[in-house]
Amino acid sequence: MGKPLIETKNLTKRYGASIVAVDGVNLTIRRGEVYGFLGPNGAGKTTTLRMLLGLIRATSGSASVLGHPPGHPESLARVGSLIESPAFYPYLSGRDNLRVVARYAGVPKKRIEEVLGIVDLTSRARDKFSTYSLGMKQRLGVAAALLKDPELLILDEPTNGLDPAGMSDMRELIKNLGRGERTVLLSSHLLGEVEQICDRVGVISGGAVISEGTVGELRGRGSVLVKANPLDRAREHAEKLLGPERVEESDGMLRLDADAAAVAGINRELVNASIEVSEIRLAERTLEEVFLEMTKQGG
Amino acid sequence: MLSSFSAEILKLYKRPANWTILAVALILSLVFNYLVPYAGYLGADNERMAEGILAGMMPENLVPNSIGGFPLFAGALALTFGAISVGSEYGWGTLKTSLTQKPGRMALFAGQILALAVAVATIVLVIFAFGALTSYAVASSQSEAMDWLPVMDLLRGISGGWLILMTWCLFGAMLAFLFRGMALPIGLGVVWILGVENLIVNVAAALLDFADDLQKFLPGVNAGSLVAALGGRAGETPGVNTAVDGTQATLVLAAYAVAFVVAAGMALQSREVS
Numbered sequence: 001m002g003k004p005l006i007e008t009k010n011l012t013k014r015y016g017a018s019i020v021a022v023d024g025v026n027l028t029i030r031r032g033e034v035y036g037f038l039g040p041n042g043a044g045k046t047t048t049l050r051m052l053l054g055l056i057r058a059t060s061g062s063a064s065v066l067g068h069p070p071g072h073p074e075s076l077a078r079v080g081s082l083i084e085s086p087a088f089y090p091y092l093s094g095r096d097n098l099r100v101v102a103r104y105a106g107v108p109k110k111r112i113e114e115v116l117g118i119v120d121l122t123s124r125a126r127d128k129f130s131t132y133s134l135g136m137k138q139r140l141g142v143a144a145a146l147l148k149d150p151e152l153l154i155l156d157e158p159t160n161g162l163d164p165a166g167m168s169d170m171r172e173l174i175k176n177l178g179r180g181e182r183t184v185l186l187s188s189h190l191l192g193e194v195e196q197i198c199d200r201v202g203v204i205s206g207g208a209v210i211s212e213g214t215v216g217e218l219r220g221r222g223s224v225l226v227k228a229n230p231l232d233r234a235r236e237h238a239e240k241l242l243g244p245e246r247v248e249e250s251d252g253m254l255r256l257d258a259d260a261a262a263v264a265g266i267n268r269e270l271v272n273a274s275i276e277v278s279e280i281r282l283a284e285r286t287l288e289e290v291f292l293e294m295t296k297q298g299g
Numbered sequence: 300m301l302s303s304f305s306a307e308i309l310k311l312y313k314r315p316a317n318w319t320i321l322a323v324a325l326i327l328s329l330v331f332n333y334l335v336p337y338a339g340y341l342g343a344d345n346e347r348m349a350e351g352i353l354a355g356m357m358p359e360n361l362v363p364n365s366i367g368g369f370p371l372f373a374g375a376l377a378l379t380f381g382a383i384s385v386g387s388e389y390g391w392g393t394l395k396t397s398l399t400q401k402p403g404r405m406a407l408f409a410g411q412i413l414a415l416a417v418a419v420a421t422i423v424l425v426i427f428a429f430g431a432l433t434s435y436a437v438a439s440s441q442s443e444a445m446d447w448l449p450v451m452d453l454l455r456g457i458s459g460g461w462l463i464l465m466t467w468c469l470f471g472a473m474l475a476f477l478f479r480g481m482a483l484p485i486g487l488g489v490v491w492i493l494g495v496e497n498l499i500v501n502v503a504a505a506l507l508d509f510a511d512d513l514q515k516f517l518p519g520v521n522a523g524s525l526v527a528a529l530g531g532r533a534g535e536t537p538g539v540n541t542a543v544d545g546t547q548a549t550l551v552l553a554a555y556a557v558a559f560v561v562a563a564g565m566a567l568q569s570r571e572v573s
Binding site: 050053054055056057071072073076077079081083084085086087088089090091092096099100101103104105106144148 | 302303305306309310313314315316391392393395396397398399400401402403404406407571572573
């Protein structure tokens with residue numbers, strides 16, 4: 001298990017007396033993992049990320065990023081970030097925008113061409129930022145985040161506004177970036193995205209983290225759906241095999257609380273009992289179902 | 300700080316609006332100090348008047364010609380320059396991009412102020428250089444003697460001009476940091492330079508004793524007095540006056556410049572960037 005790169009303890013952000021944007025968030029993000037920060041719009045994801053980068057200050061609680069307080073130059077030198085929409089100078093070309101960022105970061109010029117290549121923007125690097133499509137702007141934002149070859153990459157909704165092809169490319173890019181030692185903190189409200197990319201997920205709702213774990217853990221144990229005839233006899237055999245508490249009937253099918261390893265045994269048992277099995281399949285809960293359940297409970 | 304300075308210089312150099320401001324400042328300076336007087340010289344009714352106009356365009360008058368407009372029109376342009384340089388960072392959201400790179404807030408701020416100082420110095424030098432070329436051309440065309448200024452006088456003129464424009468530029472930058480934008484600082488700043496100070500000097504000071512004392516500490520009045528102390532024609536050129544002496548004018552402007560930097564730095568350091 002990697003060393004924690006980000007640790008927050010009861011991190012809280014209030015605006016005035018009544019608005020609690022982030023409410024006692026505790027996070028531990030370890031080296032080398034791709035961590036998904038999942039929550040609906042307005043849940044407090046961006047506010048948390050802004051606090052981690054030192055753009056805004058916590059009202060209470062504490063945070064450490066790469067062993068330093070948020071916004072410390074030592075940690076910023078090793079963090080690449082893209083917060084909300086990419087912000088660049090419209091009158092400068094993509095390449096010149098990266099030159100500006102590279103100068104702030106103290107990064108050698110040759111790195112600019114490397115990151116332009118990584119995000120596939122070399123051919124448009126001479127064009128003004130104001131002429132870029134949304135997808136190109138996002139890619140330039142990722143390029144700027146990569147300039148420092150950072151240990152930690154913080155990406156806030158990086159696929160926002162992209163078309164399906166752009167989203168797919170961006171996800172592939174993030175997956176590749178997350179391979180090896182680099183740590184990625186990805187915030188998103190898109191479950192499929194988090195599911196595809198992330199090793200671990202923290203679910204935030206109403207400013208508070210309501211659950212944390214791997215995608216598998218969050219989904220919980222799956223179930224097996226069986227369509228059989230006669231159904232009542234199939235139920236008897238399934239209950240004998242798994243116990244009555246793990247068998248239920250819904251929509252003319254049996255839903256068995258079991259995992260993939262049990263499917264073959266269940267099928268054999270039913271067929272040996274001369275029960276006609278017309279369909280047997282795994283029914284995993286989608287992250288969406290889990291997320292909706294959690295945020296409903298949290299809200 | 301040097302990395303921030305280098306980034307800021309690149310942004311200033313590449314921004315078309317900054318070149319427009321430089322061009323406008325230069326054109327206004329040349330038109331009102333050389334082109335209009337030259338046309339007046341050509342159409343002058345009598346020889347004495349013509350000689351007076353021609354003498355005003357000669358190289359020895361380079362300093363008052365170059366900085367005569369600094370208290371008002373060039374000051375307003377410098378204020379606009381400071382306000383757009385800082386204010387657009389808020390409008391485009393690029394401040395968050397800069398702040399999430401390596402330098403801390405104060406290093407970034409120091410680089411920004413240093414870059415503005417260099418840019419303002421460039422504006423002043425360009426105005427002086429074109430003024431010198433134009434006065435040389437006028438003197439040559441009229442076969443007049445070329446009496447160039449002593450170097451120290453020239454340096455004093457350039458430094459004084461830089462202090463005036465830098466103070467206005469920092470005023471604009473400070474307003475942009477305080478209001479986190481560009482439009483309001485430009486509006487308020489230009490109204491102050493062209494309107495409020497005029498009202499205090501020409502209306503309030505005549506009626507109220509404290510306003511009469513107050514005017515001696517206004518940035519525009521002190522800028523005008525510094526120009527007069529460097530050879531500017533008080534009463535002839537708008538904004539140029541002899542309300543205070545050159546030393547006080549220099550000290551008051553320097554104090555304003557420092558105060559603007561401190562207020563701007565505090566605003567950047569203490570505020571959140573959303």
